Amino acid sequence: MNFHLRQSEKGFESFMYRIAVMGDKDSIYGFAALGLEIYPTEDPDTAVDTLKKLAHNDYAVIYITEALAAKIPDEIEKYRDRITPAIILIPGIFGNTGMGINNVKRAVEKAVGSDILN
Amino acid sequence: MAVLSVNPTRMELTNLKRKLVTALRGHKLLKDKRDELMRQFLELVRENNALRIEVENAINEANKHMAIARSVMQNEVIDVALMMPKQELQLEIEQRNVMSVMIPSFNTKLRTSDENDIYSYGYAFTSCDLDDAIKSLSDVFPKILRLAEVEKSCQLMAIEIEKTRRRVNALEHVMIPGYQETIKYITMKLDENERSTTTRLMKVKDMMLAEAHGYER
Numbered sequence: 001m002n003f004h005l006r007q008s009e010k011g012f013e014s015f016m017y018r019i020a021v022m023g024d025k026d027s028i029y030g031f032a033a034l035g036l037e038i039y040p041t042e043d044p045d046t047a048v049d050t051l052k053k054l055a056h057n058d059y060a061v062i063y064i065t066e067a068l069a070a071k072i073p074d075e076i077e078k079y080r081d082r083i084t085p086a087i088i089l090i091p092g093i094f095g096n097t098g099m100g101i102n103n104v105k106r107a108v109e110k111a112v113g114s115d116i117l118n
Numbered sequence: 119m120a121v122l123s124v125n126p127t128r129m130e131l132t133n134l135k136r137k138l139v140t141a142l143r144g145h146k147l148l149k150d151k152r153d154e155l156m157r158q159f160l161e162l163v164r165e166n167n168a169l170r171i172e173v174e175n176a177i178n179e180a181n182k183h184m185a186i187a188r189s190v191m192q193n194e195v196i197d198v199a200l201m202m203p204k205q206e207l208q209l210e211i212e213q214r215n216v217m218s219v220m221i222p223s224f225n226t227k228l229r230t231s232d233e234n235d236i237y238s239y240g241y242a243f244t245s246c247d248l249d250d251a252i253k254s255l256s257d258v259f260p261k262i263l264r265l266a267e268v269e270k271s272c273q274l275m276a277i278e279i280e281k282t283r284r285r286v287n288a289l290e291h292v293m294i295p296g297y298q299e300t301i302k303y304i305t306m307k308l309d310e311n312e313r314s315t316t317t318r319l320m321k322v323k324d325m326m327l328a329e330a331h332g333y334e335r
Contacts, residue, residue, distance in 0.1 A: 016208040016209065016210060016227070017208065017209040017210070017211055018207075018208060018209065019207060019209055026184070026188070027181065029184070029196070029200055030180055030181075030184055030200075030251050030252055030255045031255065032200050033200060033237065033252045033255070033256070034207065034252075034255060034256055034259055035206045035207035036207060060209050060211055060222070060224070061209065061224070061263070061266045063262070063266070080273055080277070081273075081274070081277050083213070083220055083221075083222055083270070083274065084211065084222070086222070086266045086267070086269065086270035088262075088265060088266045088269055088270075090173070090174070090177055090262070091174050091177050091178055091181070092181070093181045093184065093185060095178070096174050096178060100170055100174065101167070101170055101171070101174075103269075104163065104166050104167055104170060104269065104272065107163065107272045107273055107276040108163055108276070110276045110277070110279075110280050111156070111159055111163075111275065111276040111279040111280060112156070112160075112279075116160075117163070117164070117167055
């Protein structure tokens with residue numbers, strides 16, 4: 001696991017992480033007001049680059065719109081078994097594609113063997 | 119079940135017996151781990167599901183407000199309004215150990231003390247729909263954060279459960295039967311050797327007696 005507590009002057013203590021939001025500009029602009037950092041992009045290549053950069057810096061949570069996530073599923077899959085970053089899908093302004101809830105179902109299927117929710 | 123390829127010796131037998139004991143104990147422990155993980159996972163995943171539905175609805179709601187705000191305001195005005203956010207959010211992570219799975223738990227810290235201090239613009243040139251959009255996002259934000267925590271935990275636990283289940287199955291259906299079969303095979307082989315030694319000795323004794331006394335028994 002790549003998670004570690006950073007060393008500061010006082011010895012080992014918890015480190016402050018940040019939260020990023022990725023997706024098309026219209027969907028994520030509102031999050032900026034909440035104090036999250038926004039990285040507007042719609043292009044898959046830029047998104048992959050940004051995601052890599054964010055994951056290797058101190059971003060613990062990366063919210064990403066379903067529309068953008070659908071374009072780079074492999075990249076997102078890479079971070080699935082790491083404790084940081086947590087990549088969480090959110091619906092964009094084009095509506096809910098059901099991809100987020102499907103991810104939950106997939107986790108259940110992986111663990112239990114069949115989808116027992118609902 | 120296939121017998122392992124080992125020499126049928128007493129030493130192998132002792133080793134195998136020891137391995138079998140370890141395997142059985144490991145199997146029991148892993149099974150307990152799997153059951154407990156599963157119980158916690160199911161609790162968590164139900165929360166995850168409920169949270170996700172709630173959060174998605176709330177974000178959709180916020181997006182609707184945003185769409186209205188966009189339609190009544192010029193893009194540039196919105197951009198300027200949201201250009202310099204007042205809040206800055208930082209996250210502290212603690213790790214919790216659930217059955218050897220490290221799962222994160224988040225603590226947030228805001229830059230300004232007032233968590234309602236979210237509007238980064240004066241109200242003069244912006245539509246109230248923008249306020250609504252931001253307000254509804256801000257209201258649901260603790261849940262969005264909790265969703266991140268729960269969903270990540272679920273993912274990590276799902277991976278661990280799968281691994282543990284594979285190990286349990288491998289022990290239960292491959293390793294342990296293999297050991298048992300091999301132990302049985304070696305025991306039988308050793309017994310067989312012993313019997314053949316006994317008969318051989320008896321035969322030799324007979325032959326020697328016949329030679330010494332000149333009679334057949």
